[in-house]
Amino acid sequence: MNVAAAPVLEGRDLTKYFQVRQSRGLFARRLSVHAVENVSVRLEAGKVTAVVGESGAGKSTVARLLARIIRPDSGQVLLDGRPAPGGRPRSYAKQVQMVFQDPFASLNSVHRVRHNLVRPLKIHHVADDNVEGAVADLLRRVALKPPGHFTEKFPHELSGGQRQRVAIARALAVKPRVLIADEPVSMLDVSIRLGVLNLLADLRDKEQLAILYVTHDIASARYLADTVVVMYAGQLVESAPSVELTDNPAHPYTQLLLSAAPDPDRVEPPQLAGRGAPPSLITPPSGCRFHPRCPYAMDICKQQVPPSFAVSPDHIAACWLHAKPAERVASNNGLSTAPVGPLEQDTKKR
């Protein structure tokens, strides 16, 4: 086994709270939304990492923290092992680029495709001598051929899929090494989603881009990603190679997500274990945030936030069920003695 490749971009123990005011006026209380807590993600060159979770799980916040659009309250973003610079200097934007969910909103609609693509080229002084050639080249890379057809069009003249391709081309203009795609296909028609996913896969394989793919669709994450990270209520609950994660989910929340996802191959209607809705992030539950819904919740789950336990190499789950009894005892004075039985049986059945 070779040593794990050094990540291009890494987020370490990222934590972000957003301040909100409960009411207006003199006695307004300041509250904080615990959007992301202690999340670590590694993006490697030539790999796609997917972040999966329900709305409000903190997926987009992680994406925006890594793109340095917002600042973490604590934790670090490391580019090539060095802390990312303060501010959002062009040197950082040149390495890390973002693609947004809605290509209708993210492209400037009063300018032609050419203008949208020339802007980053000029601002970052990429290909100053041959801007036209660079634009054509970008369009070819996102499979908009022949480029001449598209350069003079306005965004509204393109279909949703073509528009998202232009948005990706714009992100590629500065020759970044990391692409952060926040729900890039969820606004697109079903029949053209796969085309955009395949484009991302090609960019990974041919150009060795490190890609973060944020999605709520676990099936597409399994299809595209090398590693899948599952988030729940602002915390990372499980991380594993994508097929391993869907075939042997170790965290009860991941199991719930998988049982709820549409699956035409399923013979029997699924049994949902852990009904209900994600908790309020202003007053999150103590301990593991999933414990109020978890069918296997033990005492320790209510008291202590579970650290990440290794289930197998490359596969971690933040769940006390995967702690060795000694670890559980050491950290909890032997309070918890609940068996690990049901979960293990459950994973074997799959």
Place this chain on the structure above:
Amino acid sequence: MLGLAGESGSGKTTLALAAMRLLRAPALITSGEVLFHSRPIGGDGPKGTVDLLAAGLDDLREVRWSEIAVVLQSALNSLNPVTTIGAQFDDLLRVHRPGMPGSERWSRAGELLDMVGMNADRLRSYPHELSGGMRQRAMIAMALALEPQIMILDEPTTALDVVTQREILEELMGLRDRLGFAALFITHDLSLLVELADEIAVMYAGRLMERAPAASLFHAPRLPYTHGLLNCFPPMHGKRARMEGIPGSPPDLRDLPSGCAFHPRCPWALEKCKQAIPRLEPISGSGREVACWLHHDDAKVPAELAKADPRTEPRQRVPTLIQVSKK
């Protein structure tokens, strides 16, 4: 339950709204008929068959909501934001059940919320105080209030998270088994329909293109478009393999391609497909219909579209017991 699948802009919602005559100008229904074969479950709807397109407004009023209820995608836009959920139930029952006293209306509303897994206390809530899933449940409860024979569900769970979606679908299926209404379920998510519906109809560019039992459609599609659409949903099991989806993009409805609207994206398009529009016709001896020239005359059917129908026993459904929330 009949599922209606298709991409955005394929006319799924327009079809449903047209059936209820809910389309607004400049939309105009130029031809066709919508036959409602009434078999009242409860209440006193019309007996016999009514053509909803020819019916007068009074007749239509008897049918809408009481016999055919609609649940739309955006519950936030369908609920009145300035009154409580309870008041909206009260309005509805006061108009449609004139004899019902106020206290009974209130308890009936509570019962309905109970049926969809909500606490009756929620009657005092305003729509903005409810989560997306709760609002959609309230909408379903309201649609059920007059015991309709048919529920038209237009993307009822599209805006919701998967877990909430699954819970609401379970409740819907349970209610359907218990109350015995027929349902039309409209969605773009074909993979979901395969699990839910008994029969699926696929639309493309404003036309019905294929209609078949759910399992047959999934395992042995006959239409190139359905075949391609099924290829757009990555599977949750097995080895990962590259999938190609459907090349090209959906057509512009103002400028449809000649002949079959799908022919520019179809890998098996014939010369005939560019010239004439295929009609939805039954395939001999299979109880399914398809609009495709490949299945007409002596055209050679590609192997991908000629898989044997799966042997299907009608899927056994265990009626889900309705969860009754206790105080």
